[in-house]
Amino acid sequence: MDAEIIAVGSELLTPARIDTNSLYLTGKLNALGVEVVAKTIVGDDRDRLREAVRLAAGRSQIVILTGGLGPTEDDVTRDAVAAALGRQQQLRPEIVAWIEQRFARMKRKMAEINQRQAFVIEGAEVLPNDRGTAPGQWIECEPAPRVVMLLPGPPRELEPMFESLCVPRLERLLPPQVIRTLHFRAAGITESDLDQLIAPVYTKYSNPVTTILAAPGDIQIFLRARCASQAEAEALNAEVGPQIAALLGDRIYSRNGDPLEAVVGNLLRERGATLSVAESATGGMLAARITSIPGSSDYFSGGFLVYNDRMKHELLGVDAKLLEKYTAVSEPVAEAMAVGARRATGSTYALSITGVAGPGGGTEAAPVGTVFIGLAGPTDCHVHRSRFIGDRERVRALAAQTALNLLRKKLAGG
């Protein structure tokens, strides 16, 4: 079965914005054995959108629209789809009531225009939205099987709606086929090195299909086996997965798709250990990732954001002479920061990060991108020096990722 995705919104036609929903949806559809054959991005323009829907619905069995379900004049998706399918819309009082309740919970009154979001296309099933005021719509059309979906634009609304309401409906619609996915994540290796290492294995197999998705310092590897039965799909993955895992060794940090901060959190919890941080260059990014995991208060003690020399000295007890002699971006200061954070919080481990994120501030001894990461534990403290290439955000992201990965290796090895 073929699918097309239509993203709606003039902001998606500007030079800086990309449509990330379609990437998420493509992954989910592929996992169901559905191929995406075209993607379209249309601005907030009723006529163009109507034409796009008519073309897509005329040739593909699954058409997914994202965005344009808001309450304003700009939000044209409902009208355009109704026009393309030649159907009417009805105001559903129960949806109005639901939106009103949502506003009431926030101690606010629903604005008149939010009524627009309660219009439903004839024959559509309403997909409730737990996280926003725009309900989705699921519309089955002739000749069956054929479906048009209207989903909200914000990923945090779209993703749970698609997962919990659309995937089960699609599974009923689709021919029986089982897909089993292995999801590895790796750190401490570049995408091209990783590809060179594992390509000799995965190119031998057309099933499972291997996909590699790289972000700074973090690579995800998906093996997707499509078979008539679960046993066959699992057998294929069991043949290929271990070969890839063996080549990557301890660079693989997750075999179930968990992010690095969750893996590190689990390792700390299992060992009854706690962690504190002392961040300079990353200014809170490392701790923000650690605390993004629910329950992280079990093992995260706290930390220090020490953005200048005085704070490093006063809050962490870094010797002023050390700062003067070596500067803040140095191995001895990284070590003193980690040791100081551990002492002040009483945590089992402490991570410190000091570096030059740029664009300014580089020196000959520590050019932009230089980062020292300290890891203090019960018996020792090690400092790791890196030189990251990229802009400020990339350097900071890589520093946080590298710090987490150092702790993971320490915990897994010890």
Next chain:
Amino acid sequence: MDAEIIAVGSELLTPARIDTNSLYLTGKLNALGVEVVAKTIVGDDRDRLREAVRLAAGRSQIVILTGGLGPTEDDVTRDAVAAALGRQQQLRPEIVAWIEQRFARMKRKMAEINQRQAFVIEGAEVLPNDRGTAPGQWIECEPAPRVVMLLPGPPRELEPMFESLCVPRLERLLPPQVIRTLHFRAAGITESDLDQLIAPVYTKYSNPVTTILAAPGDIQIFLRARCASQAEAEALNAEVGPQIAALLGDRIYSRNGDPLEAVVGNLLRERGATLSVAESATGGMLAARITSIPGSSDYFSGGFLVYNDRMKHELLGVDAKLLEKYTAVSEPVAEAMAVGARRATGSTYALSITGVAGPGGGTEAAPVGTVFIGLAGPTDCHVHRSRFIGDRERVRALAAQTALNLLRKKLAGG
């Protein structure tokens, strides 16, 4: 004038790949006063691509195709465009010779299939490719002005070709037209309330066009005026912009698109003031945003991540009796955290955040989503209580945004 971009290639329909060429092209076209009204991604499929070209060329004056100009069976762009426009193709011996020379320079022999790249659509101008074997094509159509461009997919081939060969041709084709944009950002108001407030103004004008883009706690408003001259475009924006700004009042925090953390940073710098933070629920997210701005060390002193009661007491001096009596998520503790951070760092201002981000941890007095934000300054300390709706990441993001906005108002007002 309107443009559409069609990216060709099945690899662009996988979960991990994005079409970056269209972002580059959109930037260049906008600079010429051309708006991109739709983008399409089609796989290597002759029929679907022919339909897409026919639709685009039927309604937009500029159609740009990227990719699909290679030598293999998969490379369908030439054939699909020729079919859509109802034109023939001719083999051009001089292009064959040119491709052969290119191979010869690399000490290789041209493969037979590369001849395909020497086919040119009737009436097209050939755009030489300095960096690859696929020449581009520039095809003017009726009714003039109307043009279809075929460009190679690799950015390093496409970008110089577009810049040096297409931009000058487009400039000759285009009516003199200038685009000027106003970019406001607002906080402390929901999208629907904002829209209700300003729609009476912006709906009166078709030029400038108003676009609203909402993220949690942060709304962007773009006014884009398209005119024959810069003076006219600026005059239109100067007519509409202030009306919208007046309605929104101090909810507008930026008139040039700067994010809130940059605006707060500038206010602090102008006043020679410094800031520290004490974060519990947000665990570093607030500081990570503040320090994402280059030069933030001028005003960011540092901070404390106090993720449990002991740290709140030991690092910030929050009275243990206060914690026991009111719990950590309370107004007195938020106040004590802000005052403690300010005292420990000697900063002019301090922001504290304590709350229940969820999903667990809610109580009757402080259900999930409850957040207290403290703001301590030289003369006073205020605490703001919020109840945010949403998941853990949303509650944390809204808490950080609200804290920054409280400080902005304090600085702007004081």
